[in-house]
Amino acid sequence: MDRFAPLLWTLLILVMIAATVSLWVNRPRRLNVEAPVPSDFPIAGFSHDAFAGLLRTYVSQDGRVDYQRWHDAPESVATLDAYLAAINAFSPDTTPDRFGTRDDELAYWMYGYNAWVIKGVLINWPLDSVTDVKAPLEVIKGMGFFYQLRFPFGGKYMSLFTVENDKIRKGFQDPRIHFVLNCASESCPVARPELPTGSELQRLLDRAAMEFINNNQNVRVDHESRTVVLSTIFKWYKGDFVNHMVALGRPAERGLLDYLETVAVEPLLNDLRQATDYSIEFRDYDWRLNGMD
Secondary structure, rough: OOOHHHHHHHHHHHHHHHHHHHHHOOOOOEEOOOOOOOOOOOOOOOHHHHHHHHHHHHHHOOOOOOOHHHOOOHHHHHHHHHHHHHHHOOOOOOOOHHOHHHHHHHHHHHHHHHHHHHHHHHHOOOOEEHHHHOOOOOOOOOOHHHEEEEEEOOOOEEOOHHHHHHHHHHHOOOOOHHHHHOOEEEOOOOOOOOOOOOOOHHHHHHHHHHHHHOOOOOHHHHHOOEEEEEOOOHHHHHHHHHHHHHHHHOOOOOOOHHHHHHHHHOOOOHHHHHHOOOOOEOOOOEEOOEEEE
C-alpha cells in the first residue's frame, strides 16, 4: 500500500487544486445599482408602486416583457434602479418594522426577486436567454445567472437561488409562490404588473395558481396515451406541492395530481379525476427569454 501513497497524495493535491480553481473562477459576481432611494419613499412600510408602474408600461397583457424598449429608456432604467436601491436599503431582516405582516414580507422577497431578474437581463442586454449569462465553469444550466450573480437585499448580497430557496421556499412554505416568481423565460409563470401587499397578496397567489394550472401548456391530460403532461416546475418542486397537501391534512396518495385537483376547474378537473392510473410526463423547460418579438 505504501508504494501507492505518493500517487494518492498527488491525486489529492490535484483534486484540491482543481476545486480551488473552480471556486475562484466561479466566485460570486456582485451586481449593484448606483442610485439613491427615492426621496419620496415612505418613512414607514415598503412601497412597490414604482416597480408596478414600470411593469404596467413594459409588460403586455399576456405577460411578455418589452426588454428592448425598457433598456432604451434611461428614465425607466433609473426608476427601476431607485426601486432596487430601496430593496437594498430595507428588508424584513434589517428593518422588520417596515413589514407589518407575513404577507408584506413575502411580497418584498418575491417582487424583489422579480425586479432583480429584470435588472439582470437589462444589464446583460441583448440576451436570447438568461442561460446565456454563463459562469466560467458552467456545471449546471443557469449557474451564471441564478448562482454566480449576487444581488443586494437589505445590504446582503445573495444569489437568486438563495433568495428563492432559503428566503421564500423555506421561509413561507407556500407552493403558490412558484406561480408568481418569474425567471424571465418562456416556461416561467407570466410576469404580472399587479403587486399587491397585505391580505391582497393572498388573492394574487390564488389567481396565479389558478391561471397557471388551468393553462394546458402547463397541465394537460392526454386520455389517448393515458398520460398527464406537466410543467417541469412540478418536477423540480414536487415536494412543495405534496407537503402542502399533507400540512393541510388532506390525502396526497396520487401526489401532484391530488394537489392539482384542489386548484383545477372544469374541464381540467374532470380530466384529472379520470387520470387515476395515468403516467406523468414533464415538458422540457423552455429557457428562451420571455421578451417581445
